[in-house]
Each structure stands twice: as C-alpha cells, then as structure tokens.
Amino acid sequence: xxxxxxxxxxxxxxxxxxxxxxxxxxxxxxxxxxxxxxxxxxxxxxxxxxxxxxxxxxxxxxxxxxxxxxxxxxxxxxxxxxxxxxxxxxxxxxxxxxxxxxxxxxxxxxxxxxxxxxxxxxxxxxxxxxxxxxxxxxxxxxxxxxxxxxxxxxxxxxxxxxxxxxxxxxxxxxxxxxxxxxxxxxxxxxxxxxxxxxxxxxxxxxxxxxxxxxxxxxxxxxxxxxxxxxxxxxxxxxxxxxxxxxxxxxxxxxxxxxxxxxxxxxxxxxxxxxxxxxxxxxxxxxxxxxxxxxxxxxxxxxxxxxxxxxxxxxxxxxxxxxxxxxxxxxxxxxxxxxxxxxxxxxxxxxxxxxxxxxxxxxxxxxxxxxx
Numbered sequence: 001x002x003x004x005x006x007x008x009x010x011x012x013x014x015x016x017x018x019x020x021x022x023x024x025x026x027x028x029x030x031x032x033x034x035x036x037x038x039x040x041x042x043x044x045x046x047x048x049x050x051x052x053x054x055x056x057x058x059x060x061x062x063x064x065x066x067x068x069x070x071x072x073x074x075x076x077x078x079x080x081x082x083x084x085x086x087x088x089x090x091x092x093x094x095x096x097x098x099x100x101x102x103x104x105x106x107x108x109x110x111x112x113x114x115x116x117x118x119x120x121x122x123x124x125x126x127x128x129x130x131x132x133x134x135x136x137x138x139x140x141x142x143x144x145x146x147x148x149x150x151x152x153x154x155x156x157x158x159x160x161x162x163x164x165x166x167x168x169x170x171x172x173x174x175x176x177x178x179x180x181x182x183x184x185x186x187x188x189x190x191x192x193x194x195x196x197x198x199x200x201x202x203x204x205x206x207x208x209x210x211x212x213x214x215x216x217x218x219x220x221x222x223x224x225x226x227x228x229x230x231x232x233x234x235x236x237x238x239x240x241x242x243x244x245x246x247x248x249x250x251x252x253x254x255x256x257x258x259x260x261x262x263x264x265x266x267x268x269x270x271x272x273x274x275x276x277x278x279x280x281x282x283x284x285x286x287x288x289x290x291x292x293x294x295x296x297x298x299x300x301x302x303x304x305x306x307x308x309x310x311x312x313x314x315x316x317x318x319x320x321x322x323x324x325x326x327x328x329x330x331x332x333x334x335x336x337x338x339x340x341x342x343x344x345x346x347x348x349x350x351x352x353x354x355x356x357x358x359x360x361x362x363x364x365x366x367x368x369x370x371x
Contacts (some may be wrong), residue, residue: 010121018118022109028108029199029206035101036202042094049087053080112209176227181224185217238277242309243268249284250305257295261302268309275314279369282345283314289338290318290365298322298363311371318365325357342367 192210199207237245246266254262275283294300300322308315333339340357346353349369357363 014118014121017116021115021118025108025111025115028104028111029203032101032104032108032206033198033202035097035104039097039101041092042090042097046087046090046094048081053083053087094361108206112240145157177224177228182221187216188218227279227365238280239274241268242275242280242314243271243273245280246307249287253291259301260295263302263304265306266309267307269311271310273309275371277350279314279371282349283369286342286345286367286369287316287318289342293338294318294320294363295323300362309371314369315371316365316367319362321362324361325355325358325363326359330355 130272165276192214196207196210199210235249243266246268248265250262250264291303294303298320300320302321304317304319306317308317330339342353346352346367348368351367351369353365353367355363355365
C-alpha cells in the first residue's frame with residue numbers, strides 16, 4: 001500500500017468514526033434534552049404540591065383542638081397523606097433523573113472529547129495531504145463519469161471536438177464540486193440549525209459547540225467557492241498595464257507558495273501596454289496550469305519564470321528543478337489534463353508551446369501568445 005492509499009484509508013476511517021460519534025453525540029444530546037424537560041416539569045409539579053401542602057398545614061393548625069394535637073377532620077388528614085406521598089414520589093423521581101442526567105452528561109463529555117480528537121486528526125491529515133508525497137486534489141475520474149475522451153482523429157479536425165469536450169468536463173467538474181462541497185454541507189447545516197434552535201436555551205454549552213462546527217464548515221464552503229470562482233475566471237485587472245498585472249500575479253504566487261524559490265524576470269517593451277482581454281485571460285490561465293502542474297507533480301523547490309512582452313507577442317519561459325518529464329508523460333496524461341488544455345488554448349490563439357525535460361533534470365516550458 002503506497003502513501004496515498006495509506007492516507008486515504010486514514011481519512012476514510014477517521015471520517016466514519018467522526019460520523020459515528022456525531023450520531024452518538026446527537027442521541028446523547030436528545031436524551032439530555034428529554035431529561036431536562038422532565039425535570040423542568042417535575043419542578044413545576046413539586047412547586048404546586050408544595051404550595052398545596054403549605055395551605056393544608058395552615059388549615060390543619062386552625063382545626064386542631066387546644067388540648068389535642070390530632071386533627072378533627074379525618075378526610076383532610078387523608079388528603080394530606082396522599083399529598084405527602086405524591087411529593088415523596090416526585091422527589092424520588094427527580095433524584096433519579098438528576099443522577100441519570102449526570103451520567104448522560106459524562107457520556108456526552110466523553111463523546112465530545114473523542115470528536116475533538118477526531119477533528120484534530122482530520123486537520124492533521126489535511127495538512128499531511130499537502131506534503132509532496134501525497135496529492136491534495138480530487139481525481140476528476142472519481143466524481144465525473146459521463147464524459148468520455150474524444151476519439152483519435154486528424155489533428156486539424158480534432159481540435160474542435162477536444163475543446164468542446166474540455167468545456168463540458170469543466171462544467172461537470174464544477175457542478176460535482178459545488179454539489180459535494182457546497183450544496184450538501186449547506187443542507188446538512190440546515191438540520192444542525194434545527195437542533196441548535198432547540199438547544200440554544202436549554203443547553204448553551206452544546207449549542208456553542210455546534211456553532212463552532214458551523215463556523216468551521218462555513219469557512220470550508222467559502223474557501224471552495226473562492227477556489228472555483230478563481231478557476232472559472234482568474235482574477236486580474238484587464239484595464240491595468242500588463243507589466244503591473246504580471247507583478248501582481250507574481251507577488252500573489254510568492255505569498256501562496258513560500259516553499260518555492262521563485263526567480264522571475266519580466267521585460268515589457270512598453271510599460272503602458274494593455275493587452276486585449278482574451279489574450280490576458282489566456283495568459284493567466286496558462287500560467288496557472290503550468291504552475292499547478294509543477295506544484296503538484298514536479299517535486300521541485302526552485303522555479304524560474306521569464307516573461308517578455310513585445311508589441312507582437314508574449315513569450316514565456318518557465319523551468320523547474322524537479323523530476324523532469326518524458327515524452328510519454330505528456331502523451332499518456334489524461335485527456336482532461338492541464339497540459340492538453342494548454343494545447344487547445346494556444347491552438348485557439350495561434351500560439352506555440354514547447355515542453356522539454358529529462359528525468360531528474362527538471363522541465364522547461366516555453367509558450368508564446370501573439371498580440
């Protein structure tokens with residue numbers, strides 16, 4: 001079993017255990033809520049009967065003979081005895097419920113402790129998944145089933161079909177991600193909010209824990225939405241000069257990946273040049289594709305980026321010190337891979353792409369986009 005399979009097994013087991021203990025937590029919270037509700041009702045009944053007993057005591061005092069402590073009204077005495085018996089039974093029931101409540105609260109505390117450990121374990125595995133030895137992206141083949149790779153056809157006539165297939169894949173991938181990471185968690189939150197509404201007055205501590213979970217889940221949802229929105233449309237200012245726009249992209253890359261030694265060089269003949277929107281959009285999509293490939297697959301820690309913009313074209317040179325690439329790696333890459341997307345994007349703009357590399361000697365990528 002390789003490292004990725006080991007991590008997958010740990011995540012699966014931890015997630016199933018978290019689901020199990022979450023269910024137990026809900027069951028324990030429901031039992032505690034029922035006990036507290038019964039205790040509340042018992043307190044009301046005991047209060048009512050206590051007031052009635054006080055009333056009987058006052059009446060009995062007024063009915064007593066001056067020379068005898070025995071009440072003259074046997075019927076009222078019987079009622080007092082029944083009242084005392086009822087109060088005693090209610091008190092015993094309250095004591096039993098209080099003891100049961102303490103037991104259930106101890107159980108809940110133990111479950112919460114286990115859930116806390118499981119959450120830490122999930123966070124630890126999430127951090128571990130960002131290690132180069134693991135992959136932190138979902139395999140699209142696991143979530144998209146209906147798209148099939150295009151058949152092999154002549155190069156000039158096959159671009160259109162490949163482009164349409166890639167577009168359909170992107171839409172299906174986005175739908176699957178939003179359904180799994182946004183829609184389903186939000187639907188689950190609606191159920192938790194119903195539980196929260198019941199607990200917020202009677203069990204503030206448990207309500208606080210649920211609110212903490214919901215806040216954490218909302219952050220995950222927002223992160224997914226930002227990721228997919230950026231995937232749909234890279235963020236850049238199309239009105240800004242290309243030199244300024246490239247500097248901003250490079251700074252964002254440095255901030256996002258401080259683990260890389262990034263050497264950059266940007267040369268723009270006209271500092272005020274603003275390139276056409278589609279050309280700029282494609283440039284950043286290509287840069288994102290190639291950097292993502294380096295980050296996830298190259299096992300590199302040094303990257304060199306050189307961009308030269310003339311009045312006629314944008315020329316990009318990108319290299320890393322990773323494990324390199326072979327000709328068959330590019331050929332055997334899945335049809336929906338970033339490398340194939342880059343091919344079709346450059347085809348649409350009549351650009352050029354060249355990828356070279358050798359095993360353990362890094363990879364060099366050069367592409368150009370005509371202006």
